[in-house]
Amino acid sequence: MEQKQKKKSIQRPLFRKILMKSGLAFLSMAPLLLGVIGLVGLFQVLVTPRMLASLFRDNPLFDTLIGTLSGAAGTGNPMVSYVIGGEMLGQGVSLYAVSALILSWVTLGFIQLPAEVEVFGGRFTLYRNLLAFFFTMLIAVLTTLTVQALL
Amino acid sequence: MKKEDKPFAFRGKYIFLTVFILYVILFLVGNEKVMQALQKSGGILMKILPILVVVILLTALFNYFLRPKQIAKHLGHESGYKAWMWSLTAGVVSHGPMYAWYPLLEDLRGHGMRDGLIAVFFASRTIKIPLLPIMIDYFGWVFTLILTLYVLISAIIQGLLLELFDT
Numbered sequence: 001m002e003q004k005q006k007k008k009s010i011q012r013p014l015f016r017k018i019l020m021k022s023g024l025a026f027l028s029m030a031p032l033l034l035g036v037i038g039l040v041g042l043f044q045v046l047v048t049p050r051m052l053a054s055l056f057r058d059n060p061l062f063d064t065l066i067g068t069l070s071g072a073a074g075t076g077n078p079m080v081s082y083v084i085g086g087e088m089l090g091q092g093v094s095l096y097a098v099s100a101l102i103l104s105w106v107t108l109g110f111i112q113l114p115a116e117v118e119v120f121g122g123r124f125t126l127y128r129n130l131l132a133f134f135f136t137m138l139i140a141v142l143t144t145l146t147v148q149a150l151l
Numbered sequence: 152m153k154k155e156d157k158p159f160a161f162r163g164k165y166i167f168l169t170v171f172i173l174y175v176i177l178f179l180v181g182n183e184k185v186m187q188a189l190q191k192s193g194g195i196l197m198k199i200l201p202i203l204v205v206v207i208l209l210t211a212l213f214n215y216f217l218r219p220k221q222i223a224k225h226l227g228h229e230s231g232y233k234a235w236m237w238s239l240t241a242g243v244v245s246h247g248p249m250y251a252w253y254p255l256l257e258d259l260r261g262h263g264m265r266d267g268l269i270a271v272f273f274a275s276r277t278i279k280i281p282l283l284p285i286m287i288d289y290f291g292w293v294f295t296l297i298l299t300l301y302v303l304i305s306a307i308i309q310g311l312l313l314e315l316f317d318t
Contacts, residue, residue: 032163041192
């Protein structure tokens with residue numbers, strides 16, 4: 001029994017050591033994270049919600065595409081996308097565009113692309129982002145059509 | 152054979168350098184918004200610091216309680232539907248920006264987590280439980296309910312498709 005316990009304690013490394021290893025792994029990513037954060041700050045100041053809203057026309061497919069692209073360019077808390085989306089709806093922008101913007105705001109991001117490639121590799125990043133892009137457009141269209149059918 | 156630890160090296164140096172140069176150029180051409188952007192970035196960093204601490208702790212806890220073989224069993228190619236559900240739930244409950252979760256996911260991936268599960272995690276992050284009341288307030292409960300349903304279903308499909316294409 002004692003021998004078993006001893007063996008177990010030998011097999012499992014100290015938590016402090018593992019925590020330090022995790023901390024170091026995070027520290028090695030610091031330039032990557034700081035670079036992305038710096039870009040996010042720059043975008044938040046240079047790209048205003050009004051600039052985003054001015055891009056839309058009255059075409060469902062075009063608006064869905066622009067909504068997806070502006071969401072991917074936008075950054076920050078998802079709540080910001082709700083506020084922008086709410087303002088856009090008030091200005092007469094279609095629900096297609098607003099849904100696409102809300103979705104791509106979180107799942108797509110031009111700014112974090114270089115970091116995603118660095119961490120997960122180009123192949124994974126390409127497939128994931130292409131799928132996220134396609135499904136954002138699809139869900140935006142499906143959600144709008146379903147809401148319109150129900151209300 | 153014991154797996155050798157990778158030597159410590161900073162990652163994303165060129166990304167950091169590019170952004171740094173961008174700030175310097177904007178500052179030199181007299182763009183007033185540089186200071187505002189710096190302040191914004193500082194604010195973002197302060198906001199996500201607690202999340203990063205949680206990520207470091209979670210990574211350490213995973214590594215302490217789960218052996219690489221166990222991670223591979225629960226999140227690897229032999230994992231079943233539970234792994235997909237866990238990934239979906241983790242995506243919904245995770246807070247902060249996507250890039251804050253890169254270190255943990257990279258670590259789990261290094262221990263055998265399948266790529267499809269990472270795609271599910273990222274895809275389901277649109278749904279944020281604490282923000283649902285705000286979404287309902289802005290767009291109505293019908294919109295919120297339908298969007299949530301479609302996002303959850305599509306997250307699983309995206310994970311499956313990613314594995315189909317990426318093999």
